[in-house]
Amino acid sequence: MEPLYLVARAGLYLASLVTLAAAVMVVTLRNIFHCALALALVLLGVAVTYVSLKAEFLAVIQILLYVGAILTLMIYAIMLTHRIGSQVVPQTNRQSLISFALLGLFNVFFTAAVLKTDWKLNPSGGNLNVDARALGNFFMGEYVFPFEIISVVLIVALVGAVILGRSDE
Amino acid sequence: MSAIPLDFYVLFSGLLFVVGLYGALVRRNVIGILMSIEIILNAANINFIAFSRYVSLRPETGQIFAIFVIALAAAAAAVGLAIVLALYRNRKTIYTDEIDLLKW
Numbered sequence: 001m002e003p004l005y006l007v008a009r010a011g012l013y014l015a016s017l018v019t020l021a022a023a024v025m026v027v028t029l030r031n032i033f034h035c036a037l038a039l040a041l042v043l044l045g046v047a048v049t050y051v052s053l054k055a056e057f058l059a060v061i062q063i064l065l066y067v068g069a070i071l072t073l074m075i076y077a078i079m080l081t082h083r084i085g086s087q088v089v090p091q092t093n094r095q096s097l098i099s100f101a102l103l104g105l106f107n108v109f110f111t112a113a114v115l116k117t118d119w120k121l122n123p124s125g126g127n128l129n130v131d132a133r134a135l136g137n138f139f140m141g142e143y144v145f146p147f148e149i150i151s152v153v154l155i156v157a158l159v160g161a162v163i164l165g166r167s168d169e
Numbered sequence: 170m171s172a173i174p175l176d177f178y179v180l181f182s183g184l185l186f187v188v189g190l191y192g193a194l195v196r197r198n199v200i201g202i203l204m205s206i207e208i209i210l211n212a213a214n215i216n217f218i219a220f221s222r223y224v225s226l227r228p229e230t231g232q233i234f235a236i237f238v239i240a241l242a243a244a245a246a247a248v249g250l251a252i253v254l255a256l257y258r259n260r261k262t263i264y265t266d267e268i269d270l271l272k273w
Contacts (some may be wrong), residue, residue, distance in 0.1 A: 009172065010175065012173065016181050018175075019185070020181070020184055020185065020188065023185055023189065023208055024188055025187070026188075026192060026201075026204055026208060027188055027191055027192030027195070027196065027205055027208075032198055032200055032201055032227070035201060035204060036204065039204050039207065039208070042185075042208060042211070043207075043211065046185075046211045046214070046215060049178070049181070049215055050215075050218060052173065053178070053219055053222050054222065055218050055222075055232050055235075057232070058214075058218065058232055058235055058236065058239075061236065061239060062239070065239055065243060066207070066211075066239070066242075068241060069243065070207065070242065070246045072195070073246055073247065073250055074200060074203065074246070074250065075219040076205065076250075077200055077250040077253055077254060078200055080254060080257070081200070081219055081253060081254065081257040081263050089254065091196065091198060091201070092195040092196065092197060093195055093196075093197055093265070093266055095194060095195060096194075096195040099191055099194040099195050100191060100195075103187045103190060103191050103194075105188075106187065107183065107184065107187045110183050111180060111183070111189075113239055114179045114180055114183065115176060119175050119223065119224060120224060121175065121223050121224060122223065122224055122225065122226055128228050130228055130229045130258045134229060135232060135236070136227060138229055138233055139233070143233055145188065145189075146237065150211055150237055150240050150241070153219075153240075153241070153244060154240060154243070154244055156220075157244035157245075157247055157248050158244070158247060160251070161247040161248050161250075162247055162249040162251075164248065164251035164252055164254075164255050165250075165251035165254050165255065167258065
């Protein structure tokens with residue numbers, strides 16, 4: 001195996017470790033603003049995973065939409081709802097221990113199930129290249145009806161968000 | 170391409186899903202819950218793309234589904250954060266156990 005490939009592979013494993021650590025930070029940190037910054041790290045790590053799966057267009061979409069738009073929206077909401085003295089308010093409810101135990105148990109079973117499963121891998125699927133042009137052709141051809149539906153859903157959601165978010169007076 | 174096993178992606182997304190679900194279950198802050206849901210959706214997206222790349226005969230289907238998931242996540246975030254702002258204006262709190270208006 002060529003050394004460059006090994007470096008890329010080690011980088012993917014490192015990125016996934018960083019992603020998991022940042023995800024733990026998102027759910028455990030007390031300051032919600034720090035959680036938003038850790039969430040940015042999680043989304044960037046997921047974009048790295050997309051690149052490793054040869055989904056470059058989705059990685060770009062991920063960075064533009066999640067890190068660029070959704071995270072900005074979240075930070076706005078955090079700043080608009082900031083409560084003074086929020087450092088002393090407990091950030092988790094009383095179910096944290098039992099949730100942790102049950103989810104750990106679930107993860108043990110899930111890992112065992114995944115490792116025991118014999119996936120029917122498709123040998124040629126990994127080599128086909130799906131670029132932005134191919135995705136656009138699919139959206140304008142075979143998947144045009146879901147594409148129209150999702151545009152209507154987005155319009156309705158954004159109008160609803162404006163109506164919900166405006167002040168009453 | 171097949172040097173990285175499919176198990177790696179499935180286990181990685183499973184761990185990400187569990188962490189996100191933990192956050193969605195135990196967080197008191199509504200915005201924290203929304204962030205945890207974004208983590209869960211990202212884990213699902215990794216699964217979509219990994220399975221379409223390794224198992225499916227047509228590797229573009231997973232990416233198309235992932236794009237739909239991202240669009241719906243954007244809609245959910247916009248509506249959810251608008252609800253959070255309206256809630257904060259009316260009740261002066263964004264902690265879930267203090268929002269018990271519909272609880273008897």
